[in-house]
Amino acid sequence: MNDSKRNEIVRSDFDDFTPVAPTFVTPRLRLRTAQPGDENFLAALDGDADVMQYIHSGPRSPKAAMKSAKNEIEMARFRWHFHKWIVELRENGTQIGWVELSKFRGVFDRNADRISDDVNLGYEFSKAYWGQGFAPEAAGAVLDHAFNELELERVVAFARKDNVRSTRVLEKLRFRQRAASRYRDAGGHVCELFALSAEDWRS
Numbered sequence: 001m002n003d004s005k006r007n008e009i010v011r012s013d014f015d016d017f018t019p020v021a022p023t024f025v026t027p028r029l030r031l032r033t034a035q036p037g038d039e040n041f042l043a044a045l046d047g048d049a050d051v052m053q054y055i056h057s058g059p060r061s062p063k064a065a066m067k068s069a070k071n072e073i074e075m076a077r078f079r080w081h082f083h084k085w086i087v088e089l090r091e092n093g094t095q096i097g098w099v100e101l102s103k104f105r106g107v108f109d110r111n112a113d114r115i116s117d118d119v120n121l122g123y124e125f126s127k128a129y130w131g132q133g134f135a136p137e138a139a140g141a142v143l144d145h146a147f148n149e150l151e152l153e154r155v156v157a158f159a160r161k162d163n164v165r166s167t168r169v170l171e172k173l174r175f176r177q178r179a180a181s182r183y184r185d186a187g188g189h190v191c192e193l194f195a196l197s198a199e200d201w202r203s
């Protein structure tokens with residue numbers, strides 16, 4: 001089978017596949033699946049120097065950010081448990097950020113003395129909306145889903161030590177810092193490993 005034929009079959013098989021991830025509503029926010037039309041918003045976040053200051057190698061080029069945003073939206077049609085949710089203000093539908101659960105493999109957790117094969121919590125918000133508690137509110141809805149619906153035993157998160165805002169969000173969500181992990185992000189920076197157990201989340 002040549003490549004063009006293979007692509008044709010994939011497209012016709014999945015054209016009717018609609019996103020199935022749940023939508024969450026919190027007092028101020030609505031979290032929904034990433035969908036066509038969100039490309040510019042996602043690419044703008046990944047291209048923003050302030051948002052990306054502590055992530056990987058920093059802001060992406062407009063071309064790389066758009067490519068990644070399009071891939072993300074395409075993949076949203078096929079994802080269920082591990083998903084990226086767009087966060088909108090309920091009052092006017094403005095997109096303000098995203099929260100995701102992703103599978104994260106191969107990080108050594110010294111406390112547990114094992115290679116972690118965990119689900120990771122990630123988030124990015126537009127700078128104009130920082131400092132109003134939106135990240136913990138949105139991440140809280142996703143963690144409810146992770147522990148109550150997906151029945152995960154724990155969720156992990158990574159943040160660079162100097163990313164004090166993100167570290168504070170994790171503290172507020174009751175994540176505990178683990179002993180130093182060996183994980184380095186794509187920019188080569190050492191990241192701190194945090195973990196939240198289902199028990200701590202429910203307590």
Ligand SMILES: CC(C)(COP(=O)(O)OP(=O)(O)OC[C@H]1O[C@@H](n2cnc3c(N)ncnc32)[C@H](O)[C@@H]1OP(=O)(O)O)[C@@H](O)C(=O)NCCC(=O)NCCS
Binds near residue numbers: 054055123126163
């Ligand atoms: C990290 C991020 C998601 C936080 O979102 P948020 O909605 O602003 O979170 P909060 O409103 O709860 O604020 C977080 C804390 O940062 C603190 N903070 C704000 N500015 C700060 C500063 N200059 N120095 C230290 N702490 C600061 C706030 O005091 C707040 O803690 P508090 O509620 O105890 O007062 C947001 O800053 C962001 O999107 N950053 C860029 C992307 C990113 O780094 N993602 C995480 C990668 S690990």
